[in-house]
Amino acid sequence: MTQHYVIRGAEVLDFDIGDFSRQDLEIKDDKIKTILEPEKPVSGVESINFQGHYIIPGLIDMHVHIKEGYAPYFVAAGVTIVRNTGGNVHELDALIQASNDAPTPHVYSTDRIIDGTPGLWGDTSPWNLNVTNEEEVTREVERQAKAGAKFIKIYGRLPEQLVAHAVKEARKYNLDVSCDLLHSKDVDALTAAKLGVKWFEHASGIIQSIYPNWSMSAEQSSWDLIPFDQPDEEAIRRVCEKLLKYDAILCPTMTLFDQMRGYPNYWKPEHTLIQAIETNSNLMNQWQAISQHEEALQPLAIQSKMNQRIAKVYADLGGKVVAGTDTPAGIYTWPGLALHRELELFVENGFSPLQALRAATVDAAESIGLSHIGSIQPDNQADLVILKANPLEDIKHTKNIHHVIKGGHLYSQHEVLNEIPDDEEVLTNLRRFINRFNEEVNEDWYEDMIKEFS
Template identity: 30%
Template sequence: MIEIINVNWINLEDKKIEVKDVNIPSEDNLEIDGSGKFLMPGLVDMHTHITPTSAKHYLYSGVTSVRNTGGNFEMLNLIDDVTPNVYATYRFIDGEPGLWGPTSYGNISTNDIETALAAVDELHKQGAKFVKVYGNIQEEVLEAVGKKSGEMNLEVAADLLHTKSIDSIKAADYGVKWLEHASSIVHSLYPNYNTQISQDEFNRISQIEMDEERLTDVLAHLIEKEVKIVPTLTLYRHLAEGRIFNPQELESSKQMKLLDEDKVFKVNDQFNAIDAQLNEDFRSRQKWEYKQVKAITGKYLEIGGEVYIGTDAPAGTWVYPGLSMIEELNEFKNFNLNNFEILKKAAVESKEVIGEDNGYLLLESNPVEKLENILDINTVFVDGKRFKHNDIAQYTVDGKSLMKEFEGIERKYSL
């Protein structure tokens, strides 16, 4: 047991800070003087894609649990102990042609119902916490997947950003319980919209003012069907604006420095390659979608819908594991939430979904004053383990061994 004495406990339930002694279940047995420091529950990224090479970066930014929304069972089992808790699904189910290509180590691309149902069986046997479907899935396949997943007590999460036929109403009726990126709600509001329309058609649709009555009706239906959304607003904003951080101080943070200097998890190579291909037409669409999803998120919160905070790191561009949670927290200031309420959503409400993670952050600065003070970390506690901040920074993984393992897994699924 670790006892932290005289610490400023961030009481997110009662919206107050109180000096007290706090006991943390741990494999260690020691007392820590918390005088002048702040203690709060760890953050949860509710939409991300963790890997063995990125795991430590979540801890380094105060994320003690992640909801992994797509990956590979064997690869995730290679993650070592320097990691947040992982609440995961594995290969996602897409239609043909797969948006990420044919069936591989990370996806099952099929228009065949039986093949899709076998994929649900695979996920269930692997211990996945939910099932993820993707934007080219066919309606009859989604309906069958939704039914079978329900029978197995697995919720269905959907990324339908690129769908041409399944809007949020259909998705909810087919049993989808999570709309990742708040996807397909825009399709319900603008029936002729999808990401593959011509620029002329997009220009026409983007001039249409959102129908507030229609928005309320759509979202009320989603609430009735118990649908949750994870808007990933930072992802939309970076795709629209490029490498502009909110707040700007993140650019010079210790966390960004560690990411930039990581010789194994070289995510900037990926971001630069993608960013170089984004033209102004694409950015204008992302700017419009960012505006729409903000409006959808605000209204869903207003009428009592369940909204969770996630990043999609490291997808798209400039969305970093761990660090981008600070950006996403700041996005929620758009919805008339104070910092206590935002932190509660990210560190308490999320755990009602994934389960208590026993994660805590001992901070040098007050995160209620400024959300980026979360990055001023002294110690991270996860699942009985204690990680001093400097120790996380110095920890390295064997990149060559992991690459060899990955190549074997890739071959396995390409046969």
């Protein structure tokens, strides 16, 4: 990791002034050593000229489901850290333990999601656990905490009593609880917040708080009563004001809903990364299979404008809203690149470009207690994105990436894309994980699963 150089000539994003300013950056090993006045000499150190370019902190996608097979795409897109909101920390060990300058993002992860029965994602597996009582919740939260989970993720079919118990148990280990209430019938956002849930993925549960008779499984007559395309801003504000009292954090994942709403004319920019991702047969087959059932996309697609309005109202009230994508869930949520669409949607929804960038950098980092990333300061992690144009003038410029610096290592996009592992390597590692995890939990899923991946 030994490296020492100075970046000269670039405009550097300074959140203290809310703009770019001409600064030189001295990078040593994986840290920003100092911020220099332009052209100040540093003897014996290589200088790299990026005159005419713009430097922002490495981006943070606050809602993903990352896998080894597509992890480098994030870094190629300037996303240097991800918050993994459902999976298994043992499966992600190699990514979590990777060196700071690896061509994969830092991973801040929960473990498998905790749901009620029947679980939305099927039977219990290495990636989800369906529980029926407090003892099972206690045991699982303890296991996840000891395994290294950074927070606990619960799902919408978990009964209110068990939501409360999950929060109680998580607090023993100083872990926040995150929820996905999209499919919840009995627990809405205000109820969850009162119970101590901190994070609301997809800004979920708020529609149920506004319209108590509605859920994803409600009769069509209940859907027809909700003005999804012309959201009732006053009704949204009333609920958001109450939610704000609990310091709830929203991650709206606007891109998830917007891609479904736009289908078949979904967001697909002309970009090197799109071409690379389209060679990933696993991702493309997944999205193509889902998109064949267009009618099944509509219940989420119709929520797009409501989701965006909730995010803006909550932010205007002073609430914390961070940027995430749910990659690769839904359809064509391109790993890494989808976060750039999320930033565009922030701006289209009334956020300033600076606010959008904060939601994917410094505000995101602060929300998970990481003070050494998310801004360009001395001693911070040297995770940076070098852009060809000013994103404060047009947020779409975040896609115009010249280089990415990860842990002090200067990468071109091409260099990162060369690090995509082959399918056989991924499958071998998956089998190894399944065997290892089965030894830990000894659950009923093992025999069928090991056959599936043999």
